Amino acid sequence: MISPAVKLVVIDDDPTGSQTVHGCLLLMQWDVETLKLGIADDSPLMFILANTRALDPERAAETTRAVCRNLKTALAAMGVADYLLVSRSDSTLRGHYPLETDVIAQEMGPIDAHFLVPAFLEGGRLTRDSVHYLNGVPVHETEFARDSVFAYRHSYLPAYVEEKTGGRIPAEAVERLVLGDIRGECLQERLMALQDNRSVVVDAEVQDDLDRFARVLLRSVERGKRFLLRSAASVLTALADLPPQPVPAEAMASFVRGGRPGAVIVGSHVRKTTEQLERLLQEPGTAGIAVEVERLLAGGEAARAELLTEVNAAVAAAHARGETPVVYTSRRELTFPDVQTRLAFGETVSGLLMAVERHLPETIGYLVSKGGITSNDTLSRGLTLRTARLLGQILPGCSVVRTPADHPDFPDLPVVLFPGNVGAKEALAVVYRRLSRSAKK
Template sequence: MDNPFSEARNDKTLIIREHGDPLGFSCWVGRIDDSAVVKVYETLTGVKVEGKPHALNKESVLRSLPPEWPTDTINDIISLTQKSSKTLVVLDDDPTGTQTVHDIDVLTEWRIESLVAQFRKKPKCFFILTNSRAISSEKASALITEICRNLSAASKTVENTDYTVVLRGDSTLRADAAISEIGEVDVWIICPFFLQGGRYTIGDIHYVADSETLIPAGETEFAKDASFGYKSSNLREWVEEKTSGRIPASSIASISIQLLRKGGPGAVCELLCSLKKAELKGKSFLCRSAASFVSARVGIIPKAPLLPSDLRISRKVVGGLIVVGSYVPKTTKQVEELLLQRGHALKQIEVSVDKIALKSVEEREEEINHTAEVADVYIKSGKDTLIMTSRQLVVGKTASESLEINFKVSSALVEIVRRISTRPRYILAKGGITSSDLATKALGAKQAKVVGQAMAGVPLWQLGPESRHPGVPYIVFPGNVGDNKAVAEVVKRWARPGRLSTKELLLNAENGGYAVGAFNVYNLEGVEAVVAAAEEQDSPAILQVPITVHFDHGSVKQELLEILELAHEFIDATGIDALAVCVGNVHGKYPASGPNLRLDLLKECIKLGVRKFNVNTEVRRAYMDSLTNTQKDLVHVMQSAKEAMKAVVAEKMQLFGSAGKAH
């Protein structure tokens, strides 16, 4: 990729792609894309809307479209991807572009050494987070030029390395057209289709779905963005608007949904190859896409949203951290719903935008420091903590002034999170710029793994080993995704589970085919030992203290049989959590002569339905044995006793099969 960017030419051809099967189009790209630079900006199209676009009923419109192309092309795409050594490099203007992928790396910096390391892995795809939406178009152009030069240099260092570049942009069109950023290409393909977010293009008009209504993008709150606002919903006119008329709408072609769904990949290929300068040899396509194109392009099959249990997240008592910087009305409504549903379980801290963006340096510092200190206390105490900017929108007189205010707000949030010393259980960042700055500047992440999504359209990362909190789940929640309940739903899923009753604990064991250890405890060290072992083993446990009411030791055989026969009736009538049937119980320390426990029979008991085992003597013996070293200080004695008991408890959890079952 020598000289990847030059002055853009005015004779460039632009293609608007309409709503249809994105996989069909992607299959075509995989077959004939040999260009050095490819950038995709995806779009859907279909029913022609004359004059100023109006809101439409989504179900009616989609029902009126031609049937989808009958063949699922995903297997073709996967096959082509496996045969090709070319890597798809996605330049993402904020972290939300990873909304549809999983098991993909994200780089937050683009040093040549880092790119070389990535190319050596021979991945089918990786992302580079540019965060270019947070800076001026001039700076963004220079930034992308630098990245592409580094990509070119890195690719030449690694043998047999070839790559294609895609520019991922906002599905609600909040960006510059960036036509001047890239030169020497024959065809632009613009496609902001994003299925999970409800972004459709029909008849060249780009729509944002709000429940069952398709609203023209130019009529939405996103079009009123102080930095990247626009008026046109028609994508042809949007390009003309964003290029200040340099590329007129009349010069832009579009691929209709009829062609996509009736002609399929072959018809699309034929149309594009007939365009001026799009010869089979030496052609170059520049594509700008939203999130859906990338997963289709590399043949990624979607998977269900992930939960903490899927990542084996530790059940430590610290709280989660939720940071809201996005100021769009959708976010405000989502925060209101979050507080309505989860306010009782959240600690809320509001950061004054007036103080951090418009007041003195001293007032800004005081607000930042106070917020960080309070949040740290809350998280350490186990409370999920919400840090949010004040909801009143503050804008400048010009787009550049508004960007400056955005920068001050974002940098304040960065400093707040940077000063929070406690590692949160998880982090949720609301808003593209907010999530980018927190990941890179506050948490020091230079790379991350996209493990999946927390919900449809909401990326879930695990931060790299160089970050402040290696491996911490990082939920990148776009400002423009989800209904009013979306944030509340994710926070609820990621909340620490409430306390289970003994009955619920044992029912979980029944369903999971394991047993739960019930450990007798007599002092604080015993409690800490069991809890520490449970966290380490990710295991449920029962703490038994000598204050329960306990009836046992039947004396007549007939009574024992009657109790078994009436067990269900007895439980229903009394409302007790569980009825423990004691079988083969032996108290105290076993003598050397026996009896001896056979652990193989214990496991057979678990298979037959025993769900609770009492553990006492071995833990007490471990405690006493640890006290034989009299040379220790009292603090060391207590710690040693705790560790000795914890080892016994952990061994029993492994034996009972409950390790890893704390969910």
């Protein structure tokens, strides 16, 4: 569907936005030369993993601004004038909005409109009459709306925009594209009339709604409109219009190195992840290894070093027994005096998990990273990758990438990027079973 002349550039606030596509490059760095690799790649889309959801607002703005300035330089150097920008974020409305779209519009503008398209149909998130739902429940009634960093009060998207912009964009000023508009005959005229960075919210109940919206959006871009999307992943499927992934989800064990057991790293703390973790640990061949993060609160560097030594020893012992170590952060919810302290402690915990990853046995067959921020850190800090090629999905919403053949420690390692809020209770166990098939032959 996407015109060869239009490059789809996705600035992702964690590494899970590629969860509905395949074959493209994920960029863990955003210097000009790395960005040129993504622009020159044959795939119609590219992902820049900015990981801003893990940052405080000031650092998120600085990172987004740096990405945009280098992107502008790279696009100009490659002679690319027609592109569509996507600020990919969470389908449950958590993230630095409107901060990121404001910065992108300032740096890459002028922008005629920015669209909120949070539908993630593969995960049960849809939008009807401008209200966003998770499995039939308005998202403001779910645990995600009570997030310690990105809490909100509204599922009605115009009210959400007003809330998050502090009234700068009142609800009545938000353009609504409801299902009747998406499925009607006048959508093209509506999009062509947009200007001055109008805020627009978009309904979608089924993939065909997003397909219709994407076709009209791309025609508008080709006719000179400059748009920005703030979206979940499902609309990317419509925009990229890719063929089926070459290796089916059920056959992903073919990528496992030597048919050997792997390793699982769990950082996400949402209830869904905890349920999936409990189910995974019932699977034969797994070895649960809890990381008692409470010890990091006041123990300093000595506590960190002691904890890392203990976890690494447990991982090595499990691997030597032919088991798959499942390393997970302790499940008790901690409280903090403010958001900045919460984010800083999250970075400390993630740093410890990445140190565990760097010490994993080099003979593991695969790696599963559970949690969006954890997955981003796995790629950029644990495996220290510059780019990675996306193989496809092992489950709806769960991507698989592979490290380069010349990686110094883990060449050709398949890595599952598993968002914290995706999948049924059995999902993590299903991924484990699919990847373990070759090991059981």
